[in-house]
Amino acid sequence: MRSDLLDVVNSFPFNEVSIGYRLVTIFTADELKEAQIGYSIDINGQSLTGTGDGDWYPSWLVIGNEDETGDPIFIDADDDQFPVYTAMHGEDDWEPDEIAVSLNSFISALCYIKELSVGRENPVALEKNPIPTDEQERILKIISETNKNIEMDFWETWLENE
Template identity: 50%
Template sequence: MTERVGYIDENLLETINSIRFKEVSLGYRTVTIFPSQDLNETQLGYSIDYTDTLSDMGEGDWRSSWLVIGNEDETGILFLSILKKSSSLFTALFMDKGIGWHTKLLHRLKSLRVL
């Protein structure tokens, strides 16, 4: 499974490692950022399983450009949408097989250094 993170830019890995907090609570919500060395395992069940990719291009499907970086205990997971021209931070909650992923944009990133 170690090959999964291979496509991630080294700057992104550095940025994730440089985040000063790994967990923060705001009122009733707690946000956890996973360490970069755990990113392979955190993709299991989202973009990949043990034998195949789980991403697709249909409505509600998980996208191959999405990278799980943490979780938020009230709404679900935190992920980055990593595209060549832009990146964005989202939260997502899986509704059910008929609906798929419900995503909410949290922040458009001009640079991954702003995390």
């Protein structure tokens, strides 16, 4: 595994971000190999990758997951910026949605979400302390400006008060 990628993964300031019903877990460098099971390899270490439409590409590396849906969060390790994607789990083919233009911008976006999550870590706390609309808009604008041309659905669902 590329040492520059491991350096970035090891630099994550936290391994979980939880707000309302949503929890994203980012794996440690030690967990990355096992995290690939079911995506790029099977339990015996055999490749599950391909280069056709809907295949899991050999350059994709799972770095975390979103627990509400179980969807993986992964990067394209062939791109020096390590763009970050998610894809719906269990759809028989993989259709990635880019959620950050780089791993660094993903970390930054998660840091903004982490700050907003204080006092809103679970559904009951979020109901008692909803995110003000102007704060939702401010954070989404920051994320959008640092991640040009991505779909914002992933980030918008984080900031819903439901």
